[in-house]
Amino acid sequence: MMLDNDAGSTIFLEDLEIGMKRDLSKLITDEDIEKFAEVSTDRNPVHLDDEYAKETMFQGRIAHGMLTAGLISAVIGEQLPGHGTVYLGQTLKFMAPVRPGDIVYVEVEVAEIDHKKRRVKLFTQAKIGETVVLRGEANVLAPSRKLD
Template sequence: MLDNMPRGTICIEDLEIGMMRHLTKQVTDRDIELFAEVSTDRNPVHLDEAYAQDTIFGGRIAHGMLTAGLVSAVIGEQLPGHGTVYLSQSLRFMAPVRPGDTVRAEVTVREIDHHKRRVTLETCCIVGDIVVLKGEATVLAPSRKFD
């Protein structure tokens, strides 16, 4: 399941403080397996239910960076969108994401520096009513002046 807003580009000239975009995705076993393969992070807490049962999580969890990747998708596809360059991202993992959870990744414009084309974004991921990840990103936004 993937629910998201229109994709494309919002140039820095059109960004406004408080502008927000999101996507919603159910994290599947296949997503976790593919992320493990691509990242080479095969920690058994993600892949082995018997192992994960004996951890503080009491069962398998998705990779934190898989969840963070949903934030990247919103930034790269929606806000600001195509042509955006990531400069930095801080992350705080607040709660685990489990196979089958539906994650809503949200990105909100907090600051705009038109002179440097830099935009500060509040980032978060939510499962139900629980914030599972929060952070802040700084990006170089696309501009019509450079088309």
């Protein structure tokens, strides 16, 4: 289940403003983790095997960090700036685990805009309740109404 605001849109470079934000929330399911393991080929048992995961520092199964990071990509590609955005880079700091059954809230905020180069820096974070589980910065090439 995804709950989002303004999904499937484009905010052109000319309309972006510092402080503009978009977000989404997603319930992380066992199926999500299994599908991500299949697609990524990351079958680490900490994600898939209850018995194994109980003996780790996490004391239970956790979602792949990049599954959570993928939700940031969803906000950037679908909402802010949205369709036509080109991802140039992303930093990520994983701060806490995400478990099956958690609802992850992802927020992306415009931090800097370089109109001449069409580049935008975005602050990115993911939370479960009040706990920040992932934080970083993305650099993107924003879609523009003007032809190059």
